[in-house]
Amino acid sequence: MLQMMEAVKMPGQIQGAMSDEEVIAWVLGVDRRLVVLGSMKSHPILKASDIAQETNRSTQNISRALKEFNEKGFIMCLNPEKTTWKRYTITNSGRELLEKLEDIYFDPN
Secondary structure (H helix, E strand, O other): OOOOOOOEEEOOOOOOEOOOHHHHHHHHOOOHHHHHHHHHHHHOOOEEHHHHHHHHHHHHHHHHHHHHHHHHOOOOEOOOOOOOOOEEEHHOOOOOOOOHHHHHHOOOO
């Protein structure tokens, strides 16, 4: 099982822990999250525009997913002081989540 029992920032709620099942349901609840994880698997550092171009999605759509993952600790912004062209990398928690989902949703290549 993943060690996803970390604090999660939920708007308007007290921080709490999410079970593995809740984390997976959260990711699967919006397809842009799977798109971002798939891109993070292939590239160690990415910008929203990189993922958007690679996946034919809007930069706004991808930026939202990156913000969601960043807030939950699955990815980390490398230059949070910037307002544009932010660069992101996956965290250990994000790698664990990706490994859990990888066999089901991503090609083994």
